Amino acid sequence: MKLKRYTYTIALGALLSLGVACDSDDNDSMMMEDDMTGMEDDGMMEEVDFSGTFMQVDYMGRPGINTVLSGTGEIKNMHNTAIPSEMAATFQPGFESQLEAYHDGYAVALGLTPEDVDYEPNILGDILNGPDADGYTDNPVSATVLTSVLAADVLEVAPNLPTTYFNPGAGAPAYEGAVGLTGRTLSDDVIDVSLILLFGGGNGARFAGQDGLPLLVSDGVGFSANISTEFPYLGAPE
Structure with a gap:
């Protein structure tokens, strides 16, 4: 070959x-x-041909975000080839509009008015500053702030914190001790985390299937990959 x-x-x-x-x-x-x-x-060595046009086609820092919030295939393709430093300014407004449109759609499906089912500031505030006594954030993360963070498809690094896409700490509803967006490990369920940030509200469990509400904070798919401690870290498939 x-x-x-x-x-x-x-x-x-x-x-x-x-x-x-x-x-x-x-x-x-x-x-x-x-x-x-x-x-x-003798023909044992050949010159490698690197001629042609090469093009970046995807980012994978935060899987699923572009797919969910881009709105159209054209915007998705533009995001996949954008410069990271320009992503937030370019795509944040459209991402926020799409996020609010999802909430409006769920409101109509539930027989409610869109104003009653707007995006609710999420648990990132709890992760940064700790929750209030009522279990809700005292540092609200607005739709604008959230979509500004998510529009830039890069992974943050926090040298003084554990590397994780999201560690829920004590879990819902207060998420005491939670850590988030400090990197990403192979075992992180990035889709569920993204859904929690988009639809989980101030306590992470706003749309968790309770009281007849739709389950929007999880895709229902568990993690089943074999993780190895040696490169390439993913074990043989089951």
Whole structure:
């Protein structure tokens, strides 16, 4: 296969280059060069062709966000090829509009007026500053703030906190000790976390299937992958 030959060529070239760089003996270096020339003549080495047009087609920092909030396929494709530093300013207004449209749609489906089912500030405020006595955030994260964060498809790093997309701490409704958006591990359920941030409200359980409300804070799919402690970290499929 052509790809395999390229792999062998690159690996062999790297080893030979290392040998030349580490040896000060000119005679040995000349012998290596002669050997490589002979290998090229024998067709054992090929030049890799990198010509053509290359294009980025996707980001995977926060899976699902672009799909849910872009609104159209055209916007989704634009987001996938955008520069991260420009994402928030470019896509936040549309993301916020789409988020509010989802809530309006659920209001109509429930026989309520859209004003009664607006987006409710979510638990990110609790994660940052701790909840109030009533279990709701004292640092409300508005739809504008949330969609500004989510529009930039990058993962934050918090050196002094555990790496996690979201650790619920004590869990709903207060989420005491919760940590969020400090990175991402293989076992993080990023879809459920995203749904909680979008539809969970101040205590993370606003639309949790209770009292006839729809279940919007989980996709109902559990985590079943085998995690290994060695690269590439994902074990054999079951």
